[in-house]
Amino acid sequence: MWRLSVPVLFAALVSLAGSRGVAAQQVAYAASVTPELDSATQAAVAREYAHARERGIPVEPLVAKVREGQLKSARGPQIRLAVTKLAARLDSARTALGASSAPEELVAGADALKEGAGSASLRDLRALSPARSLAAPLGTLAQLVASGVQPHKAVEMIAELLRRNASSTQLATLGNLVEGDVSSGLRPDESASIRMRGIEGSLGSLSGDKVTTATVAAPPLFTHPSNPKPAVPVRKP
Amino acid sequence: MIEREDEMIQRIVDELRPMPHVNAEAKARLLVAVAAERERDREAARNAVIPGTARRWMVRGSALAAAAVVAALLLRQPSQPSSTAAIARASQTATTAAASMAPAPAPAVAQLAGTAADAADVALQPVQLVFRAPTASHVRVVGDFNAWDAQQAPMVHDTESGLWSVNLMLRPGRHVYAFVVDDTLWVRDPRAPAARDADFGRPGSVLLVGRP
Amino acid sequence: MTDARPLQLLRSEPAAAPENPAEARSLLVHAAKTGDVRAFAELVDTYYARCLRFALHMLSDRSDAEEAVQDTFVRVYRALPKYEEREAFEPWLFRILANRCRTTGARERRRAEVVEFGDVPERPASTGHDTAIAWREEIGMALATLPSEQREAFLMRHVEDLSYEDMSNATGAGVSALKMRVKRACDSLRLRLMEVMDD
Numbered sequence: 180m181w182r183l184s185v186p187v188l189f190a191a192l193v194s195l196a197g198s199r200g201v202a203a204q205q206v207a208y209a210a211s212v213t214p215e216l217d218s219a220t221q222a223a224v225a226r227e228y229a230h231a232r233e234r235g236i237p238v239e240p241l242v243a244k245v246r247e248g249q250l251k252s253a254r255g256p257q258i259r260l261a262v263t264k265l266a267a268r269l270d271s272a273r274t275a276l277g278a279s280s281a282p283e284e285l286v287a288g289a290d291a292l293k294e295g296a297g298s299a300s301l302r303d304l305r306a307l308s309p310a311r312s313l314a315a316p317l318g319t320l321a322q323l324v325a326s327g328v329q330p331h332k333a334v335e336m337i338a339e340l341l342r343r344n345a346s347s348t349q350l351a352t353l354g355n356l357v358e359g360d361v362s363s364g365l366r367p368d369e370s371a372s373i374r375m376r377g378i379e380g381s382l383g384s385l386s387g388d389k390v391t392t393a394t395v396a397a398p399p400l401f402t403h404p405s406n407p408k409p410a411v412p413v414r415k416p
Numbered sequence: 417m418i419e420r421e422d423e424m425i426q427r428i429v430d431e432l433r434p435m436p437h438v439n440a441e442a443k444a445r446l447l448v449a450v451a452a453e454r455e456r457d458r459e460a461a462r463n464a465v466i467p468g469t470a471r472r473w474m475v476r477g478s479a480l481a482a483a484a485v486v487a488a489l490l491l492r493q494p495s496q497p498s499s500t501a502a503i504a505r506a507s508q509t510a511t512t513a514a515a516s517m518a519p520a521p522a523p524a525v526a527q528l529a530g531t532a533a534d535a536a537d538v539a540l541q542p543v544q545l546v547f548r549a550p551t552a553s554h555v556r557v558v559g560d561f562n563a564w565d566a567q568q569a570p571m572v573h574d575t576e577s578g579l580w581s582v583n584l585m586l587r588p589g590r591h592v593y594a595f596v597v598d599d600t601l602w603v604r605d606p607r608a609p610a611a612r613d614a615d616f617g618r619p620g621s622v623l624l625v626g627r628p
Numbered sequence: 629m630t631d632a633r634p635l636q637l638l639r640s641e642p643a644a645a646p647e648n649p650a651e652a653r654s655l656l657v658h659a660a661k662t663g664d665v666r667a668f669a670e671l672v673d674t675y676y677a678r679c680l681r682f683a684l685h686m687l688s689d690r691s692d693a694e695e696a697v698q699d700t701f702v703r704v705y706r707a708l709p710k711y712e713e714r715e716a717f718e719p720w721l722f723r724i725l726a727n728r729c730r731t732t733g734a735r736e737r738r739r740a741e742v743v744e745f746g747d748v749p750e751r752p753a754s755t756g757h758d759t760a761i762a763w764r765e766e767i768g769m770a771l772a773t774l775p776s777e778q779r780e781a782f783l784m785r786h787v788e789d790l791s792y793e794d795m796s797n798a799t800g801a802g803v804s805a806l807k808m809r810v811k812r813a814c815d816s817l818r819l820r821l822m823e824v825m826d827d
Contacts, residue, residue: 239563240563243560243563243564244564246563246565246566247564248615248616250558250594250596250602251602251613251616252602252618253615253616253618257615257616258616260615261615293614315587315589318589318590322589322590325731326731327727327730327731347588348626351587351588351589352588352626354590355588355589355590355624355626358590358624359624362609362707362724362727363703364704364707364711364720364723364724367727368800369800424817424818424821424822425786425817428767428817428821429787431763431767432681432767432783432787435680435681436677436681438677438680442694442697442698443672443676445698446672446676446701446702447669447672449698450701450702453702453706454705609699610695612731612732
């Protein structure tokens with residue numbers, strides 16, 4: 180293996196004037212990659228794959244998680260734990276979204292759960308929009324919650340946009356704008372409200388996607404812990 | 417500052433108030449990251465006068481890399497060098513650049529992020545990633561859009577500029593990516609925001625596609 | 629932001645600094661907003677240690693804290709053109725920093741799930757420790773056990789000396805809610821550390 184020569188590296192960093200920060204940054208941002216799995220980890224992830232297949236969970240996201248861990252030189256136990264946790268989230272997403280959900284929907288649902296959205300929210304959004312792919316809406320939900328928007332508010336926003344047939348691109352734009360705003364110092368909920376109004380305003384002039392979304396009555400929304408009824412009421416066709 | 421006379425709270429505050437030791441290297445990294453932002457602004461301003469669709473591409477500057485980077489990783493060769501570890505011996509800087517600015521020749525276009533289910537619903541958007549690594553043998557981009565598969569998105573090298581580039585068609589939304597140099601070196605784009613990584617503690621970079 | 633002057637990372641001494649520190653900071657912010665890289669570097673100098681202190685107490689990890697502070701200043705730089713100088717700079721800075729710490733904090737909470745798998749850390753015993761070190765560790769642990777909103781409010785109020793109004797600007801929470809958070813934080817800290825002292 181090649182190894183960093185630390186004293187030489189630091190001498191070089193100190194000697195470089197304008198570029199020394201860049202050099203230091205290289206050290207900070209770069210790390211060696213060792214893509215090999217130990218046998219115990221191999222066996223563990225193989226069991227996890229088999230278990231996932233039995234439960235009807237897509238294996239590809241688990242394989243991707245292993246690859247990511249390998250690229251990041253993660254230790255075997257870290258990779259095993261990450262795969263196990265992802266499989267559990269995918270399982271929860273499948274339970275909430277339904278067994279016939281597409282793999283990308285389950286991945287987005289698992290991301291949303293990871294960021295702090297509740298399973299009930301996923302169920303509600305599925306009930307609201309049974310025919311449309313929820314991959315993009317759930318991706319935006321995950322992004323909003325990760326940006327600091329209150330989960331219940333984020334779910335309300337996604338539900339409203341689904342009702343109004345917002346396109347996946349419009350949903351993605353909302354998530355990106357809020358994430359950018361929060362990075363710039365805006366309060367998450369404040370940004371979310373403003374950006375939501377902007378997207379809603381554009382819905383009048385821009386065409387939505389060709390999606391089939393259940394038309395629903397006005398709020399009340401969302402499941403309150405004390406109220407086990409579906410939070411988003413679905414109007415029967 | 418303590419509203420109630422409270423000796424215990426005062427003792428706690430006294431313990432928490434002293435300023436921490438400042439790591440000069442961390443502070444230098446900060447200034448470099450800010451400088452890179454500034455450089456990006458300047459490139460964006462230059463791009464603004466270039467007409468055409470290139471302005472809509474995801475852009476990051478590359479001039480900083482060309483101007484500022486002298487040497488980055490100094491490596492010591494072991495007695496039995498690994499065949500997989502021929503890592504960079506000179507400057508390498510992660511950067512993405514405007515299509516109009518990047519001199520890299522006709523990079524490969526990879527269709528990566530569109531699933532069949534999304535195809536009808538989502539307009540994929542072109543994104544070009546550019547990475548400066550003149551001495552690397554090969555560079556790949558990995559990210560959630562290609563399931564972290566380093567084989568899926570090799571970058572094309574322009575020997576004259578030392579730039580590696582790849583064109584991707586990505587779904588609008590948030591993506592996380594990094595570069596892998598010579599199969600051995602993980603490099604995240606220092607100018608893109610870091611993407612936190614709860615699983616492995618090694619951040620990638622955030623790419624927001626579809627931000628107006 | 630787009631002038632063609634060469635990039636300056638090394639600062640030079642300001643020609644004549646105003647004597648009033650608040651006025652000096654205000655001028656500095658104004659200069660940084662207009663694209664003066666040296667002024668921005670001065671701002672970093674002025675606030676880096678404070679930001680790091682806050683991030684360290686919030687995140688309990690130096691590398692996370694340094695990264696949070698770096699990202700914060702990059703975001704400040706990006707957002708400066710939109711920054712309204714009517715708004716006080718410090719609350720604005722702390723708003724960005726607190727947002728950034730919150731996202732890292734969420735990650736840490738998820739990391740903590742690992743503990744369930746058997747790596748429960750031992751509480752360091754005081755015996756054999758220097759008393760001052762043990763006390764510092766206890767404070768660190770007591771602080772870490774606070775809900776993040778309370779920890780954030782306590783630190784802003786008592787360590788960073790922000791007024792409740794500034795805290796409200798920085799967090800988006802109302803003044804009365806913030807007072808309640810600070811009070812609860814104080815109560816919890818007092819209770820926990822009293823127990824330690826009794827032991």
